[in-house]
Amino acid sequence: MKKPSKFNVAALLVMVVIAITLTACSNTKVPVEQNVPSKSESENEKFSVNGLGGGNIEVTVEELKAMQSVTRDVVSVNSSGEEKHFKVTGVLFEDVLKKHGTSQKELKGIRLIAGDGYSIEVAEDILKNRDIILTYMTDDEPLDEKSKPVRVVIPEERAMYWVRNVVNIEILESNQTAEMTELILLETAIAQLPQNDYTYYESKDKAVKVHELINSLKIEAEQNTVMMKAADDFEKNEQKDVFLSGYIKITGKDAPMFLSPDLPKGMYVKNISWFSYGNTAVFSFDKGFEVMEHKAVDDKEGIPIQQIFEKTSLVDAASYRFTATDGYSVEVGGEDVAKGIMYRAKDGSTGVCFDGLPKNTQIKSLLSIEAVR
Ligand SMILES: Nc1nc2c(c(=O)[nH]1)N[C@H]1C(S)=C(S)[C@@H](COP(=O)(O)O)O[C@H]1N2
Ligand SMILES: [Mo]
Numbered sequence: 001m002k003k004p005s006k007f008n009v010a011a012l013l014v015m016v017v018i019a020i021t022l023t024a025c026s027n028t029k030v031p032v033e034q035n036v037p038s039k040s041e042s043e044n045e046k047f048s049v050n051g052l053g054g055g056n057i058e059v060t061v062e063e064l065k066a067m068q069s070v071t072r073d074v075v076s077v078n079s080s081g082e083e084k085h086f087k088v089t090g091v092l093f094e095d096v097l098k099k100h101g102t103s104q105k106e107l108k109g110i111r112l113i114a115g116d117g118y119s120i121e122v123a124e125d126i127l128k129n130r131d132i133i134l135t136y137m138t139d140d141e142p143l144d145e146k147s148k149p150v151r152v153v154i155p156e157e158r159a160m161y162w163v164r165n166v167v168n169i170e171i172l173e174s175n176q177t178a179e180m181t182e183l184i185l186l187e188t189a190i191a192q193l194p195q196n197d198y199t200y201y202e203s204k205d206k207a208v209k210v211h212e213l214i215n216s217l218k219i220e221a222e223q224n225t226v227m228m229k230a231a232d233d234f235e236k237n238e239q240k241d242v243f244l245s246g247y248i249k250i251t252g253k254d255a256p257m258f259l260s261p262d263l264p265k266g267m268y269v270k271n272i273s274w275f276s277y278g279n280t281a282v283f284s285f286d287k288g289f290e291v292m293e294h295k296a297v298d299d300k301e302g303i304p305i306q307q308i309f310e311k312t313s314l315v316d317a318a319s320y321r322f323t324a325t326d327g328y329s330v331e332v333g334g335e336d337v338a339k340g341i342m343y344r345a346k347d348g349s350t351g352v353c354f355d356g357l358p359k360n361t362q363i364k365s366l367l368s369i370e371a372v373r
Contacts, residue, residue, distance in 0.1 A: 045149035051171035052100050061136050061149050064091045070133060076159040079266075088153050090135030093169075104132065109172035111239075112152050112163040118264040120160060121172070121225070121237040130154050134166075160266055178223055178279050180314045183369040185350045186274075186284040188325060189217060190250055198249055200259070205252035207259075211244045214277060221278030228258060231271040231291045238267070240277075248272070256284050274312050281312035285342060285350045295341050297355045302343030305352060309337065317371035322352060325365040331372060332361055342366070 045061040071089045094104045104127045113119040122132070133153045136143060143151060147164035154161045190208050193216055198207035226243045228236045238258070246260035254270035273291065274283040285303075292303045292311070308314075320337065323329040332340070336354060340361075345351035349365040 047149055047167050047169065049096070049100075049169045049171065051173070052097075052102065057100065059096060059134075064096075064134060064136055064150070067091045067095060070131075072133065072153075072155060074153055074155050076153075076162055078159045084159075087139050088133060088135040088151075089137035089140070090133045090150065090153070093132035093134055093152075096134065104128075107171055108174050109237075111170040111172060112161070112166055113168040113170060114163050115165040115167045116146070116264060117262075118163060118165075118266055119239070119242075120163060120267075122154070122161060123237070126154065126157060126161070130156060177227075178221075178276065180276065180281045180312055181279045181371045182219075182281070183308070183312060183314055184217055184219075184280055184282045185366055185368070186248075186256060186282050187286055188350050188365060188367045189213060189282070190248075191349075192216065192325065195250070196247070198247060198259075200249060200252060203252045205249050205255070207247040207249040210246050210248055210258075213248065213282075214244060217280070217282075219277055219280045221280075223278060226275055226277050228269045228272050228275040230269060231273045231287050234269075236269050238269075242267075243277075256287060281314060283308060283312055285344070288342075289344070297339075297341045297353055300341065300343045300353060302341035302352075304338070305340035305342055306338045308342060314369070315371045317373055319372045321368075321370045321372050322361075322363050322366060323368045323370070324363050325367050328363065330361050330363060332357070 046058050048056055048058050050056045068091070069089055070092055071087060073085065073087050076084045076086075097103055097107075107127050108124055109121055110127065111119055111121045131154070133155070134150045135153050136150055138144075138147075138151075143149075143164075150166050151164045152162060152166055190213065193208045193212055195206040195208060198205045221240060224240050225237050226240055228238060230236075242263070243258070246258055246263060249255050249257040249259055256272045258269040258272060258275075259265075260267075271287060272284060273287045274281050276282075288303050288308060288311070292307055294301050295304045296302075317334055319331045319333045321329055321331050332354065336357060339356060340352055340354040342350060342352050345364045347364060351362065351364040352366055353362040
């Protein structure tokens, strides 16, 4: 090995000196004032409430502190069942609403929106039955930086509703439940789409882009909200734009799963059994087959179609049009639906067949079922 020459040692010394100087310089650049919270900073602690009687209002933490406060011992439970106990102090959202001539019980829904991109809709039944606390203190201490200006706490509801860093509360005009008039098979639809590699913890999975899926189906939604229903009946509304910006992971753990590298993990939805988009229900046969009752027709085992219709609240109709990916379609009377099952065909595609109906009602690569009126 070559010995370091005198030149090299000198060069190294020079570099070390430069490095120390640079570090020192950058240290001295930190302004001392930054450590002391200025008055304007605490005055800037505020959030807005949008859609109150058409107008938007601003609420400052100073204002909240001047109102009647509530203090509660609460238990937060996250999706893994982990419990945390603490004490919170704040103001009831109901009291803020009262000041503006309305009540929580009058509202159809609200969306809590955080500064870090997290958001969640709070449905009407929670608004009717629970206290919503706009907290500004935890265990007698001011909130930590990532929770300011307020953290919403809804005792008795899961921690996913306990939104930190609330910057906006949007009053929703309606609960936007649309009628389902069409059903699309998720697995059939994604078979025709480009699949992306998606790294989820230690596993390399496949995912499709939601907007590519929706575009390929040529479906529209007037509503600003989509609904995702998980296999355990957990239901989550998401804003259409947020939904369209994400992915559906179609392989590996907890698939089908809504997620995105750009969204907080608390917004992911695991094990989706179906989701609504406008008047269309997109149904996962695989997830349904895992959790729903089975029935056999001839040598095939599948899910009773009637059950799928009930699960997705597909409208009652005189007949239904079943269409395959190649355009082949058959209309089946509403009274015959109870004879049908949906099954995994030998070619790997999703199919339907009906007990006692002619062979032409047996369809492979089924893409959609439309209510015909
Ligand atoms: N602003 C913000 N609030 C949030 C979240 C988030 O990502 N951002 N995650 C939610 C979820 S999903 C849970 S389970 C809890 C986690 O609370 P913890 O950090 O006290 O465990 O905060 C909720 N509030
Ligand atoms: Mo969570």
